[in-house]
Amino acid sequence: MLWFIGIGITGPDSLSLRARQIISECDIVYFEQFTSPIKEQNSYEIRSIVKGEFRLGPRWLVEDGREILDAARGKKVALLSYGDPYIATTHIELRVRAVLEGIQTDTVHASSAITSLIGECGLHYYKVGRTVTIMSGIRPSTAYYTIFENLKLGSHTVVLLEYNQNRGFFLSPVEAFKSLLEEEREQVRKVVSDSLYAIVASRIGFEDQKITAGKISSLLDKDFGKAPHTIVIPGTLHFTESDALKALAECADMPEENTPKIEKISAQMMRKYVPMVRRALEQIAPHYSDAKEFAGVLENADLYIRDAERFFEQGKDELAILSIGYADGLVDALRIAKGIEPEMNS
Template structure:
């Protein structure tokens, strides 16, 4: 059996009781932290709390050479991820690979940032459309810097349809964890390059360290939010479409948003 268990958002105690019981009954426990990360804990604390040795996997161990799943043909194996394990396409692919090998699988869900953002900001879940990720710019072998404009197009398209966009921020082994400020800077750069004047007068909501006892939630016009200090990772960004009056009130009262959005 291969058990996919979502760990939740912030520390080792975010896991469900069902997830914890499954870990304690497992023969072996694997973990990947490259799609997300729990900043309120570390491997040592997790091992102490779960009572199991944790084997950390690299990206290539999950996406390219997941030979370790063969152990689940004979043993009870657990695969741990941050958030909810089935939100990432990579993990769906891994489950399909296991099924194709005749391995039984199970999923034990954890809290997801996709729903946590709605709870923390008051933005209504059903009004979110296609999400997007802002990747770090990269430099080609010829020295040209490439900036993906896909996130900008997704945000603009959603907005024009009256819908919100959840914007994930890149995690890179070398460049680290993208901040809300860096993500907004990239969007501003695209906006300036294209001369569309779409971004700066829009409201955005930044969320830092969701799942902790003291998350930071701040809404403001992008031109001002870009200078707000959100502190340490993880960060995520939401850019709403036109607001329902309850959403506008929520952003003022829950996310310290400007009262002008109530007009």
């Protein structure tokens, strides 16, 4: 029998009676500490509940898994971890191996920092998009891209920061911001700037929990205190979310939506090409005033510019781009024929 037991975000005092009962009945209790840091004090408290054998579960032991599975074949074994057990995919993989080997498994779910921090920031849980992690020394291109995609949809992004148990290392929020700003200089999609609004959730569940919010420019010289920290990049903000942030966080700047600050590539294109093609059309029309066979081309160009605008308003971005590209092609064919430099290459 193999139990996966989450101890929640506040340590052993968030263990339920049921969890305590199960732990006390287990022959061997492994305490996993590599997915999240555990206070020394908590470790003592856990030991006091254990009546069987207490063992620490470092990363290699849990990932290898054989010792735990061997033990669970004949004995009652529990694997304890911080937060909810299955946020860490390592635990899911171990459970699946146990199931496939015919070992009975069960779970005690618990509060998770990643879930709790959303509410503690006053944000709406359903608006959270895909989660990312930033690691030191690795370009945060996935984080950058995910933030961009989430922002386009108005979603919030939870940005987890590297934790390395062996080295006792936490990536600081400031280092994460700097690496995102650096990534912007590479990608140039205008996603991350000094004025991006960010939230830093520090020590969620601890007594000295703190939420700090502001533009990145205001956060770069902040001291957020001890780890762990998590960053949230909000997308759109419902007024109740803004109000909640103001009440629950220390705001260096008033809450601001990030979604309106980014511009979809389609919007950038429309802003550039619609006036450009319209101008080119006006310029070329007089050259063909006597060429009746080209009157249809001029008419169509005008129609497709309007179509592009209409499609874009309707949220049909791809059709809008196709239409403005088509109108541009119609106009440029006439320009090229008259030896006028085509607009598209400008």
